Amino acid sequence: MSTDDLAARLLHLHSEGLAKGAPVAPQVEMASMFHLPGDPAGVPGYGRMDNRTWSALEEALAALEDAPCLSFPSGMGAISAALFSCLKAGDRILVPTDGYYTTRVLSDRFLKALGVEMVLRETARFAEGGFEGFALVFLETPSNPGLDLCDIRSVADAVHAAGGLLVVDNTTMTPYGQRPLDLGADIVVASDTKAPNGHSDLLMGHVATRNADLLAAMRDWRKLAGGIPGPFEAWLTLRGLATLELRLSRMVASAEVIAGRLAEHPGVTDLRYPGLSNHPARAQMATPGFLMSFTLKDEATAERFINDCPLIQPATSFGGVHTSAERRARWGDAVAPGFVRLSVGIEPVETLWAAMAKVLP
Known part of the structure; x- marks a missing residue:
């Protein structure tokens, strides 16, 4: 099913089979x-x-994923269910060294105490060393925050050949952008x-x-835990799901414009945006x-950029209607002091860029 067909069906999914007079x-x-x-x-x-x-939400999520779904009170609730x-x-x-750090903390603090050994590997070199001896491989691509x-397909084939399970965190892309189950x-x-x-x-x-x-x-885990x-x-x-495709199309289109301009800015280094990548795994992504992430001169420069731009919300997390950014080093990620993760929102792109350009060094 195409993205357009899927988005259209999602809007009318709940109406299928409604009784006369039902809301x-x-x-x-x-x-x-x-x-x-x-x-x-x-x-x-x-x-x-x-x-x-829950059932109505899970029906909508299942339509997006083309697979049965279970909902949880947070992303970490979902990850915990999969692991435990x-x-x-x-x-x-x-587990990736450069993925969402809480997954590593959970594994180190609680799974290790239950006799589960965690091994770390960088996303960019994830396939190096093979997957023999791993009961479960946890992958996040694109990694957060770097x-x-x-390549999900090649990792999945290798993990299965070694007798393991592959879990993929698809938070950064959503089912509209990437389909790991496929x-x-x-x-x-x-x-x-x-x-x-x-x-x-x-x-x-x-x-x-x-x-x-x-x-x-995982259903039993949710029920019992x-x-x-x-x-x-x-x-x-x-x-929110009803407008996901609409919001994403605006956010992605704006991100492509802004990434191109940041790539040419003299004060910006190490810009990371999948749209600028020639990595083979880019082909698995629909958008x-x-x-995006990039590095500014130092901590003070990054903080000024984030805090002084009126159209950037200084906040952790991402994917909201507001453009947001944060200096990820403050959470202990292995990144430069001036490293910025930027989540592009739905603001008109030229207005957003004008505000950003005024505070870039």
């Missing part, structure tokens, strides 16, 4: 208890296990806090897989995305 918009189900006389099978039974608003439901004592896991690329990944995880919701007002995440056993294990999304947050995410 067109999905409703928020705020309930922990359900009327449950007699045999409880086949109907919602308790709020930790079932919620119709698939790993056991004695397993080894491979935006290095890795490229051989076993599980996709994503933070819907970012572009899918798009309005910087909630936390949400999801997992997607075409493997029924893995889906059942209690990492469930709130129904109102699920409803807001569902509302180059809305994220």
Whole structure:
């Protein structure tokens, strides 16, 4: 299905099969208890296990991913479900050194204590050394925050040949920009806090897989561990998904313009933007995305750029309607003091660039 066809179907998905007089918009189900006389099978039974608003969100996400999905109260909730439901004592896991740092912290602090060994490898050299002996390989491409690329198909083939599972964090691209399951990944995880919701007002995440056993294990993890999304947050995410394709097209078009201009600016070095890359893995991406990174002279220069531009929101996270930026070294990422991650929003591009140009060194 083309992106246009998928976006159009998503807008009308909930209306399919509606009874006469039913509300067109999905409703928020705020309930922990359900009327449950007699045999409880086949109907919602308790709020930790079932919620119709989750189901509506998961139906929309499944249409986007072309795979069954489960929603979680954050991206890390989704990642935790994938890791803890698939790993056991004695397993080894491979994690990128330059991906989202919380995945490494979670693995080091909690999985290691349960007997799971974590090995680190850079995204740009992820295939070097092979994948023998790893029960699970966790990949993020483009990586966050460095935006290095890795070929998902070749990694998936090699991981499966070695007997492991491949989990891909697709947060930076969304299903409109990249489809890891189609490229051989076993599980996709994503933070819907970012572009899918798009309005910087909630936390949400999801997992997607075409493997029924893995889906059942992650569903059981959610039910038993209690990492469930709130129904109102699920409803807001569902509302955000309706405009995801529209927002992305504006964000990506603007990012391409801004990246080209930053590449020519004398005060900018080491600009990373997938749209400027000739890496073979660029072919697996339907769009180059809305994220870029670059380095300014030093910490003070980067802070002035971020804080003095009226159309840049100084904030962590990305993918919202507002252009945002942060100096990632403040979180301990292995980057230069002047390294900036920029997430392009939906502001008119010439107005946005004019504001940025005034504060660039």
